[in-house]
Amino acid sequence: MAESCVSEDDHTGTDLCVIPHVVDGSEEAFGFGDDLELNQFDGLPYSSRYYKLLTERKSLSVWKVRCEFLDLLVNNQLVIISGTTKTGKSSQIPQWCAEFCLSAQFQHGMVVCTQIHRQQAVELALRVADEMDVNIGHEVGYSIPLETCCSSDTVLRYCTDDVLLREMMSDPMLEHYGAIILDQAHERTVSTDLLLGLLKEILAQRPELRVVVLSAPPAADHLLGHYGTAVPLLRLESLNTAEVVHSSGSHKDYFYPALRLVLEIHRTREEGDIAVFLASAQEAECAYGILCKEGARLSGGLGQLVPVALHPGRLGVLPCTAEEQPHSRRVFLSHSQAEDMFWAVDSLNFVIDTGMERKYVYNPRVRAYAEVMRPISRCQADIRKQLTRPGGKCFCLYPEETKLPAVSAPQLLQSSIVPTVLFLKRMEVACLGHCDFINRPDPESLMQALEELDYLAALDNDGNLSEIGIIMSEFPLDPQMAKSLLASCEFDCVSEVVTIAAMLAAPSCFLEPPVGMATEAMQCHLKFQHPEGDHFTLINIYNTFKQSQREPYFSPEKWCQDYFLCYEALQTAGAIRSELMDILRRLELPISEPAFGTKTNTLNVKRALLAGFFMQIARDVDGSGTYFMLSNKHVAQVHPLSSYGAKAHKLGLPEWLFFHEYTLSENNCIRTVSQISPEVFIQMAPQYFFYNLPSSESKDILQHIMDHEGSGNCKNKKQTSQAITSATQTDCPEPQSYDRCVIQ
The missing domain is CATH 3.40.50.300 (P-loop containing nucleotide triphosphate hydrolases)
Known part of the structure; x- marks a missing residue:
């Protein structure tokens, strides 16, 4: 088919491309812009x-x-x-x-x-x-x-x-x-x-x-x-050509040199905004605070220096343009995977590229993410060099001879693929299960994902998606949390578990306190902490936030600011919670009335969460807060911002707990933790998962409890939904008032 470009009438001066107009198998000329x-x-x-x-x-x-x-x-x-x-x-x-x-x-x-x-x-x-x-x-x-x-x-x-x-x-x-x-x-x-x-x-x-x-x-x-x-x-040909200046210094020493370079550029009075690419969102936020302080100390004759954190983790939109703020220079602070966010910024004259990125890479053997610092790809470096307007400058804070990988590593090879496998199993139900991966996942990761889905009862005996697995795939959640949400329907604690799921899916609600106010922020957060653990603390925060929204003549934004909480994150959690409730109603699953504050409800919330997170159990082996994780035999400390991290001197550390997140680092930490009893763990964990645990003193303790106290429900437990149903038949204490933390 021959295509032609012709000039249209003088009214618009645009180019016309004529392509066939195909209707019911016939072709006729279709000109875009004929009128x-x-x-x-x-x-x-x-x-x-x-x-x-x-x-x-x-x-x-x-x-x-x-x-x-x-x-x-x-x-x-x-x-x-x-x-x-x-x-x-x-x-x-x-x-x-x-x-x-x-x-x-x-x-x-x-x-x-x-x-x-x-x-x-x-x-x-x-x-x-x-x-x-x-x-x-x-x-x-x-x-x-x-x-x-x-x-x-x-x-x-x-x-x-x-x-x-x-x-x-x-x-x-x-x-x-x-x-x-x-x-x-x-x-x-x-x-x-x-x-x-x-x-x-x-x-x-x-x-x-x-x-x-x-x-x-x-x-x-x-x-x-x-x-x-x-x-x-x-x-496509790039029309932007920037002067590229490479550093001869160390590739790893970049943070403060990058900020000093920003101030040096500002003192030259050359026009144009600056973009700084750092290794992570945390570094971008830290740089934002430093430049705000340094900018306030600069001479007024240099013009205003306006730091702007522009990266995917930031909620909001682009700030006002330079025309709306005369005599000012914006400094955009960003990091990897944010280069394309500069498509609408036409005022960039300087780019400072640190050449490093901080990523979290998943290790399937220990079911944990490890923080990795590494160079960016050549693809990213080339994009950054072409972000300036013509005649701009790009300062690369790494030697020109530095060898960069050609392209970025696929996230599929660096993430847990359990959600991916669950999705592909769901596609098999629709006869579309074959996925021609550009880079196939590691076989070990694939086997670990299938094993985890099997533990969660998402697969049947033939390895196909079970009825529970189909329902789990309906929720935009990690499979473990989706399973916990389904279990909450059986344990009559839907409201509480949906709140926990929403708070964990949303960005962190805890704000980084300004310099010198860390103690005050910790005292504010202590008012929300629940003695049973961090999961219940999140419920306290969300419930109190919603209550503040209902108070007349009261500003939720001001309330969040006073308690060092992120208003946007809590708003997002509310929207996620509404979406999850809508899915539960669409699937016609039972939704119980809220009962937060009773001992029965507390026990049931733990049971529901353990239905999905039984693989993330740890035990304090020496009474000092060194927790041994039963699934991988690693040891870690509770994160300092946890309820137990802050109140250990008052409450003492629990011997057994379950956690939401484990990160491999110099100081291995487990985050979002709540205490449990070993009896509840035995009740909720599938038997074949328990017997596949590596040998350890902690496993021996659990085995001893099973042999001497476990009977009925515990010994005959299956990995299917019967586990949830039978657990609800266990005798529980009568509902009674529970002493929980509330804001006075």
């Missing part, structure tokens, strides 16, 4: 802003390949686009795909474009709606976790990759879409890798579907090697 007086998507006249933005769009490097891209889209199911952040691919390619689907009158579906960050999905949707001259939430919308802004009129939707992946559980062939764009494929998130693998099979069954993969070089070449040389690869 540019009217918007082809809503039928209304274009506004003057549309033409202004159109001029800006035509200056993007991606615009040079518009006709070539549309030609490739017509003749190929899969197209790979290689380009950096400032080329405009994330905003323009989805619009052209919408035009392609419009040419078929959307009979094959609408357009969806994935992002890895929720904030970026929203920002791009807003920008593209503006460029297309339509209303956000109508022709252009977005879907991110806990928030959807779409309608029946939506033809182009931005969403996070995990949102699209979960859609596949109800629409395995993604038949709602005629074109799917996977953006930021070079980041190799777990969700994007799964989509890349599953879409390969979907394309074979849906010849009308179009998939466009947006990536950065050299990761695009790596993708091409996976899909084959027959797949077209379209390379």
Whole structure:
């Protein structure tokens, strides 16, 4: 098919690409913009802003390949686009795909474009709606976790990759879409890798579907090697050229040199904002506090220095522009996986790249994450060098001869794949279980994931997804927490366990106190602490927060500030909790009335949590707080911010506890812990899990309890849902008042 680009009338001056209009097997010429007086998507006249933005769009490097891209889209199911952040691919390619689907009158579906960050999905949707001259939430919308802004009129939707992946559980062939764009494929998130693998099979069954993969070089070449040389690869030219300056100093000594360089640049009075890429979000927040103090000490004649923490962990939107704050210079503090968040920042004149990243890598043998400091990839380094405006400078705080890996390591190989295996088992139910991974998971990780799902009763005797496993996959939670949530329905403690699940799924509600106020913050947090453990402390915090929202003439934001708590995190927890409750109602599962504060409820919450977290049990072996973990025979300390870490001198440390998180580091720590009795553990743990525990003194103690006190429920326990049902039949104390911590 020959495609032509012709100049339209003098009214707009845009280029027209004519592609076939296919309806019921016949082709006719379809010209985009044949009558540019009217918007082809809503039928209304274009506004003057549309033409202004159109001029800006035509200056993007991606615009040079518009006709070539549309030609490739017509003749190929899969197209790979290689380009950096400032080329405009994330905003323009989805619009052209919408035009392609419009040419078929959307009979094959609408357009969806994935992002890895929720904030970026929203920002791009807003920008593209503006460029297309339509209303956000109508022709252009977005879907991110806990928030959807779409309608029946939506033809182009931005969403996070995990949102699209979960859609596949109800629409395995993604038949709602005629074109799917996977953006930021070079980041190799777990969700994007799964989509890349599953879409390969979907394309074979849906010849009308179009998939466009947006990536950065050299990761695009790596993708091409996976899909084959027959797949077209379209390379975009970068228009930004920065002067690159490398450091001759140590690669590891970067934090304070980077901040000193920021101040030196500011003193030169050269115009332009600064972007600093550090190793982690924690370093970005620390740098933010330091620069706020140093900026206040600078001479007023230098102009205001405005630090901005811009990274995925930050809630909120981009700050105001330099025009709104005259005589100021913004310093964006960021880290890995945040390069694409600078797509809308046109004022960068300086980039400071430390060349390091701090990642958490999962070790399946001990079921724990280890903190690893390592160099960034060459792909990330190249993206950062091209973020400045023309003529800018990029300071690389590492020697030029430093060897960087070509691409980022896939998150699939660095994360627990238990949720991934549960999802793929769910896809097998829909006859779409084959996933052609770009990098296959390690066999050891796969076996550990299957074993864990088996322990959780998510698999049947044939290794297929059980009924419990199907229900577990409905929840956007870790499988262990999903199993605990199901158990709470049996133990009549749904309200409390849903609150715990929401608080653990949301960002941490505890704010890092300002310098010099650590003691005051700890005293505030002590008021919420529950004697039974951290899980119950989270319930106390959430319940008190919700109560503060109901008080008239009372500001929840001020309340959170006074108690060193994060208002946005608690708001997010509330939204997650509402979503989980909606899923429970949709599945018609029993929801009990809240009963927090009774001993019966406390015991039942522990039982429900142990139904999912029986693999994370530890025992204090010497009375000093050195906990031995039964599953892996490692030892760790309780995190200092835990209820027991802060109140050990008052309450004493429990001998047995279960924990939510274990991190390998110089000082191994277990976080979010609550005390249990060994009898409750024996009651809830599947027998074959117990007998597979490695030999230890702690296991011998449990065996002794089973031999002398365990009978009935404990000995005949099975790993299926019968474990939950039989446990509810155990005699419990009568409900009575429980002395719990409350805010006075």
